[in-house]
Amino acid sequence: MVYFVKAVGILVLTLAVVIFARPATIRSFIDFAKVGKRVYIGGVIRVTLGALLLLASPRVIMPWIPALIGALMLVSGILIFSLGVQRIHAVMDWMRLRPDNTIRAFVLIPAIFGIALIYSA
Numbered sequence: 001m002v003y004f005v006k007a008v009g010i011l012v013l014t015l016a017v018v019i020f021a022r023p024a025t026i027r028s029f030i031d032f033a034k035v036g037k038r039v040y041i042g043g044v045i046r047v048t049l050g051a052l053l054l055l056a057s058p059r060v061i062m063p064w065i066p067a068l069i070g071a072l073m074l075v076s077g078i079l080i081f082s083l084g085v086q087r088i089h090a091v092m093d094w095m096r097l098r099p100d101n102t103i104r105a106f107v108l109i110p111a112i113f114g115i116a117l118i119y120s121a
Contacts, residue, residue, distance in 0.1 A: 001056035002121045005066050008049060009117030016111035023103040030096045039080060039088045046077030053117075065120035069113050 019026050033039055053070025057063040080088055098106070 013114030043080030050074030
């Protein structure tokens with residue numbers, strides 16, 4: 001499970017670096033995710049990764065980090081299902097209209113989460 005936490009951290013950090021370098025990536029992903037009910041795929045991924053991080057947290061050096069990030073992911077995944085497609089699309093539209101530097105500032109948060117996961121494992 002330690003390798004799983006490290007792998008999730010590396011994946012999150014890699015995606016954050018890609019979006020930081022090229023903010024148009026998140027815009028194209030938003031366009032992709034807004035088709036039909038694809039946003040629910042993101043909800044399933046968040047709930048699954050959140051639950052797995054919670055399960056893996058006792059086996060790492062600093063268990064509170066994956067537990068905290070796992071809980072945040074689990075709650076955000078549940079929110080995707082409870083808010084519904086229209087509200088999630090409204091948030092996605094809001095994010096899509098942000099300037100590049102604002103997107104770069106927002107993506108620093110998942111980059112820090114990725115670094116924290118790598119460090120904790």
